[in-house]
Amino acid sequence: MQENENYKILLVDDEPDILEFLAYNLKKEGFQVQTAQNGREALKVAQEQLPHLIVLDVMMPGMDGIETCEEIKKQPQLQDSLVAFLTARGEDYSQIAGFEAGADDYIAKPIKPKVLVSRVRALLKRFRPASEGEADGGKGLIVMGELTIDRERYVVQLRDQELNLPKKEFELLLLLASKPDKVFTRDEIYNAVWGDNIIVGDRTIDVHIRKLREKIGQDHIRTIKGVGYKFLE
Template sequence: MKPLALVVEDEAALTTLLRYNLEKEGFRVNEAADGEEALLKAKEETPDLILLDWMLPLISGIEVCRQLRRLPETKDTPIIMLTARGEESDKVRGLDSGADDYVTKPFSPAELVARIRAVLRRSKPETFTEMLAFEDINMDLSAYKVYRSGREVHLGPTEFKLLRHLMQNPGRVFSREQLLDSVWGHDVYVEPRTVDVHIRRLRKVLNEKGEKDLIRTVRSAGYSLDRSSPE
């Protein structure tokens, strides 16, 4: 089962952004808009990660963090605090309340994802695996395995790297030349049409049980991974 992240944030737009980036990293996501709801959700289903806003209605993020640390279910759960307060004294307060890390708003999604990975590697080195997910495709980067709808998909090294690159950039269209540079490398000469051969192989294995084709061919442009039907 995918790891669960609890997002505790009262700004709807930021919650949507966090959900998108967490799901892209292979998490399931629960949401809470205030401190009381956060404590309730954490008790109902223990999360593997908590993103906790400092300024929350009803109960402050600092107090929520303290209470989460007193609960047996979440005493060891990684907590990253999100706040617009950037003073060193505020950071110390957040860490003293039990947070594992502290990210100041505004932040880039890439920075937050890097912090999440670092916190999980420190807290759960024996269980944490780097995952990518898109629709019903899950990629375990540490175990070098791919699953579709729960079944394992066996890919060759080049197809694995090709799929990884597409899953890291869903919706973006890459030309054959860009894929050659990213997957094969700048110093290797390969005919651009070689990309087409590997895309066909990747499609065949991913869709062998009749699943929807998620790799879109964009005429005169290249390929992308998205939810649209292929052209």
Template sequence: MSADLPRVLVVEDEPAQREVLSYNLEAEGFAVSRAETGDEALILVEEDAPDIMVLDWMLPGVSGIEVCRRLKMRPETRAMPIIMLSARSEEVDRVRGLETGADDYVIKPYSVVELMARVRAQLRRTRPAAVGQQLDYDDIHLDAETHRVTRGDLPLKLGPTEFRLLSTFMEKPGRVWSREQLLDRVWGRDIYVDTRTVDVHIGRLRKALCQHGGSDPVRTVRGAGYALG
């Protein structure tokens, strides 16, 4: 998957529905991967966890509700938003889906436009920079839509990789990111990059953030990785 675009995994066993969903998500600027079964979805998440999953309830083999339950039980995928799609419209079914951990529940047939809005709403909560939101940390302001960064109202010059690194840090200040996690988020798994490259770009980011003075907000956590603040 592309490292620049917000990543969506569509899990739908009906080919026409899967392609319609994928086409519209790609047209909205998402990087889309596809799965036909629950087992395939679990494997894909294990290999490269997406930013959000659109998951059909009725799947061959492992059901969507079981996929949701398993992912929400795992600490590494618990925070990943899951939008459940289902023809089950009874209140008891909606409650079951949400209690299993789904972040949203959409009844078939659904409006594609509304579903796109729901996907963006979930991403605003977990990956705000990916959907063009503005982020602030201390005196640093990042506008993801215009790709502009300021510190203390002074513009900062950042390369594209340093911008993606800063976006990642500013979405979750205080979180410690390992080099491997930063490689997955910023460079993507489709490209081989040595982990030492992360250190090089962290150095460039630090220099850019301090180009007008001020303290370095990027913290090195020995043996673990890097964090903002």
């Protein structure tokens, strides 16, 4: 429990009963928990508390979870915060919209307390501040033509334009670019970027690849049908 006390979690839902249920079970495990009942309040609390994990309801009046996530990802001080959507909706388009907004995972409700705690712990194992660098070791730059990936600053430079990518997009790009022309299988990508103990939708990688191509161009990442993806110099 002592280890959990180091983690701050922000819960966002417009239904007080759900907030109370989630907060009670996470506080019981020793987590520091803050709550908010709408997107605007969530942004304010997040900027003040800098939580490690933000659990967002998708369906909220006013600013919904997707919009809130997009705003969170625009804040430099929240770049390291993980975001998980809490939703009863299972439609593919909802999950795709969430991952496009920068979400790290989905938690379906209703959820049992033990499962909730297990999912939260699994998510928090993935928390790593950008300043610590990535798992492939070493800091510095990867330079490929007009594209530069700065591991220390967590930014991508395309010609004279600086791109601040959401964390998972950056990690995916860094993984592929770390070994040009190597074909990374979908399983390798899932394990390296999302963690092998995290369950994410089948379309997650495809969504992130599409968003990367929109930002860095169509020529850098090639799809190897039925296998995975590789980065071209």
